[in-house]
Amino acid sequence: MSNERPHGDIRVTIASDSDLLAVRQSVRALALELGFSVTQTVEIVTALSEMARNMLAYAGRGELVVQRLRKGDRQGLLITARDEGPGIPDVQKAMLDGYSTSGGLGMGLPGIRRLMDDFTIVSALQKGTTVTVEKWLTHR
């Protein structure tokens, strides 16, 4: 597992479930450090975990990148999960609750979308899938 943090970013190759625990812990620390509430932090780490599980289930491996975001005085986190797996034949169908082709592994994309503020998916058959999510700090 490679784990570099240029400018506070986290970049990790996920090839087995044992890679998951370490990245969960570093992203949890980063989110709390940025000022996210415990609830938001649990949402972020859970979404990250499900994104990694999808890569493991469908592509066998993939890469997770976690970056800080800044827009004006707003701060956020960007998580990208990129794999070179078979791709998703019908992305619209995959966004429906309860749809799964891996025998119930992972809770699917709609759940991840509900946990985060922004959700984007790009998938190409035989090329792979990239899921990008954002979570923004709310001012309190």
Place this chain on the structure above:
Amino acid sequence: MEVPILKQGNYLIASIQSALSDSDLAQLRDALVERVGRLRSRGVIIDLTALDILDSFATRTLRDTAHMIRLRGAETVIVGMQPEVAFTMVQLGLSLPDIATALDLEEGLIYLGRKTRPREVPRARGQTGEQ
């Protein structure tokens, strides 16, 4: 990191002390299912207070654990789920159907006290009236 399992009378108490890897969780499942028989326990408490998240794998493993323990003749109660973890599970669409939960260890013990009877020690062969 291995989860310590304490024997407390007829019960087993597994207190998760930190974030767990998938294999730690699977190991906990196997250890509980085995010990329920070996120690003739009637009830199991799994304390999640220190668990960081419950994702789809962790939820499924807990569900499997409780179902396996029931098949071995004992009851399981899950205690200590943090509010943030419960909130996130519901948003993600995860649930623990047919699995008892309680607020904390104390409530879990009260639940098991109501649900379980001590196992009777099987009598040695020959002592029972064989007709």
